[in-house]
Amino acid sequence: MKLAVVGGGSTYTPELIDGFARLRDTLPIEELVLVDPAADRLELVGGLARRIFAKQGHPGRVVTTSDLDAGVADADAVLLQLRVGGQAARQQDETWPLECGCVGQETTGAGGLAKALRTVPVVLDIAERVRRTNPNAWIIDFTNPVGIVTRALLQAGHKAVGLCNVAIGFQRKFAKLLGVAPGEVHLDHVGLNHLTWETGVRIGGPGGDDVLPRLLAEHGDAVAEDLHMPREIVDRLGVVPSYYLRYYYQHDAVVEELRTKPSRAAEVAVMERELLEMYGDPALDEKPELLARRGGAFYSEAAVDLAASLLGNGGSPYQVVNTVNNGTLPFLPDDAVIEVQATVDGTGARPLAVEKPDPLYAGLIAQVTGYEDLALQAALHGGRDRVFKALLAHPLVGQYAHAEALTDRLIAHNREHLAWA
Template sequence: MKKYNIVIVGGGSTFTPGFLKSFCRMKNEFPLAKLVLFDIDANRQKPIGEYGKILFKELYPTAELIYTTDIAQAYTDMDFVFMQMRVGGYEMREKDEKIPLKHGIIGQETCGPGGIAYGLRSTKEMIKAIYDIRHYAPNAWVLNYSNPAAIVAEALRREFPTDKKILNICDQPENVVRSCSRLLGCNFKDLQPVYFGLNHYGWFTNMYDKNTGEDLLPKIRELVKERGFLPQDAEQRDKSWLETYGMVQQLMADFPDYLPNTYDQYYLYPSYKAKSLNPNFTRANEVMASREKRVFAECQQVIEAGTTKDLVNIHEDAHAEFMIDVAMSIAYNLNNRFIVIIENYGAINNLPDDGMVEVVAELGANGPSPMRVGNIPTFYKGLLENQLASEKLAIDAYFEGSYQKALQSLTLNRTVNDAKIARVILDELIEANKLYWPELK
């Protein structure tokens, strides 16, 4: 069986230790020759990399693990590139969240003005990264799950229209499926969803039992009404995530047709959500105060002891196993089904062909083959067309250096819907992002 070379871009992420554990656990299913951690922040990456070396020495001695800040060492001869960039780090995420909230508008990592700000930062670095990857590894698959995936996907579609080995993907629909399995008391692998939308803005129209063919959505609807909704790994989640999943109950009470992606709440209840968020202590602050400290402390504990045995229980997030499964489906031409982001071309019949939509697809060596969902109802079509236009205008602003397009993007976004507020927020975001954004005139 072939052994694969993989690089994780953003190797200093707190999600990386869980990824390393998943690679060790799945070594017989998807064997590695070499795993490289690549990050531009050497100090941040070092404790993660040292933890990984100890872990691999004990659990995966047949695979080489290195960490580096060198582009050539990171990308040369790679089979898969796992992209988890966070351009600007948590310092900029905090600004993305707090600037809009100061004006009564949702401050969120991927939705609203904060998502647009993050998207424009990510676009420049993602485009550069793809050119670097193609220089050193022309045939590598690029699996991008850097946020905000919808805006990044639109940028990469325009810059690399013929590159068929870039796959944009998000684990949040997968997390919702796994959370349904907790609610139903079944294995998540026995659930087969039907889904449509944009990234962080979609709905499950069906949730089939693979073994019986029964649509379990009616049962899910009743269980959510009775019990609420929790993430599969609720015991490891911060308070804000429990509140996010909890809003599914309200969403389904108001719009019972389908099961929502948890992020839908920001677009459907923008005023309520903005008022419920603390402008002085946002999600970025919560992560820095909890997950950041916990994961780095756990890694340091292993480094000081020189062993992982009986010391640490770093959580394996669902997205690690999910992304490895995606790579396996491509590598082995398994044609397993995943919810992925693709250029529409009729997957959702009554949305534009050039929209980057999120649907179920079979995934093999030739990439995704989407499962078409036909026409979607007017209410959902209207919501998605509005957001699709906002995202496209944001990328127009990037490529054209257009202040006007950026203003239109924010004004049109359902979380804003006010040109005067949009202009104030945009001007503050431009100042905050002057080291990252192109000049907008």
């Protein structure tokens, strides 16, 4: 089995490598190719990857290359974890929206649109090259904004499934609070990428007892603290929203918070420098503790599970993924990409039936889906007017004057990445 990771020079990658090494019986990789244009980072990460495999007795071979076509040739699956423009672009995404009184964040709002515009054309080019080299390869997208990127891939006819670590993070935290094994916890997870709610927490599978009311009654403070939201919000909702919902439910307070502290991009940039220095230490043969603060917790377990299922090596019977709606949420277009529990096998992902969401959630899901429609059109075809319409449609922008000002700022800060600008 050959697996290629495009964006393999990311500081995230050792988390992925650790999971591949530990879970080699689930996903028996014979060749792992790390692909990245940044040769200096790639060699640091690749060296650590080889040492992690060696320490844990993994027999697979780790190869590094800057040649995309060679890296993905004959791969059974290609995992995408790109950041077009690097941390410098992320710093901008988190900064200029604040000038207009809007949330500055790399995956949602105006910053998320900028990331989509930079990313979608690059990902589609990579996917076309994968298809030319190996049309049977599965593409696993971990590149944000996952929903929009996965939708672009699926609409272009690629064999793709989107992946996010939010759900598995909740599963692991809830299991710990409830004192059960993670595999016993099944989430009623519904929404779009980074716009989801846990409307049930079941023990034993989809038909199991819903212990969400008990979880909130006994551990509500811990859940709310993890979300960075007041417990009152969680109690009144009666569900567990994704922590990205704080940008919607507490927009103005979050804007003030973001204006008064260093950006997350600045914090991550410092961590990345420290991590890369660590990765260059020939004595290091395990992922460092600092990596846990970088983000992406449990990403490796989710990726192994998904790849194993897609490649016919087992995997969990139910997984939270980003895949095509096809009537699962009847108030959305069939070709919308939703994030829900699904069964996954060699033919792809099929969403489980979902109880119709409360209008409080369904309305926001529908509005953001409309934004994603417009965002994808802007990413595929360009043009100031398309960018403006996408921003006007986003609930974190929504006002004409804000959309006008943000359109100008977005284009000015991303001109080098926009072929049409």
